[in-house]
Amino acid sequence: MRKVVRGKLHGIRVTGADLNYHGSITLDPDHCEAAGILPLEFVDIWNKHSGARISTYVIYGERGSRCCILNGAAARTCQKGDEVIICNSAYIQENELGTFAPVVLTFHEDNSVAETLSYRVSHDEQGRPTFAIVPLDA
Numbered sequence: 001m002r003k004v005v006r007g008k009l010h011g012i013r014v015t016g017a018d019l020n021y022h023g024s025i026t027l028d029p030d031h032c033e034a035a036g037i038l039p040l041e042f043v044d045i046w047n048k049h050s051g052a053r054i055s056t057y058v059i060y061g062e063r064g065s066r067c068c069i070l071n072g073a074a075a076r077t078c079q080k081g082d083e084v085i086i087c088n089s090a091y092i093q094e095n096e097l098g099t100f101a102p103v104v105l106t107f108h109e110d111n112s113v114a115e116t117l118s119y120r121v122s123h124d125e126q127g128r129p130t131f132a133i134v135p136l137d138a
Helices: 029-035 072-077 094-099
Strands: 002-013 016-018 024-027 042-047 053-060 068-071 083-092 103-107 113-123 129-135
Touching: 002 029, 002 068, 002 094, 016 072, 024 029, 024 072, 029 053, 029 103, 029 113, 042 072, 053 068, 053 072, 068 072, 083 094, 094 113
Parallel strands: 002 103, 016 068, 024 053
Antiparallel strands: 002 083, 024 068, 042 053, 042 083, 103 113, 113 129
């Protein structure tokens, strides 16, 4: 089994931090559903501004709010306005890699979706893996 990217919110801005909440990250369900991120699922979070890297679980916030709120101890790792990358993962068999298509959302400053992309792996004539980023936007 290999651990691979399943979905990603790339460059979403932190809209708040709540140190006194139970923990987790609160995200807009619209963003999560588009990237295949489930409530209570563990995600890795990488802060593009500070370099902080943490892991926590997702809770859904208000639909359409474009929120990205770090809660509990995670609130210490980010400030409002920081750009973060949020990534979930899956374990797959290596031979499944060519059939696997993670969805990646990129964001404008207001946390509206800028692009919807997919990562694709195929194999060349010698059987070596190749990688492409494919736009899913119409």
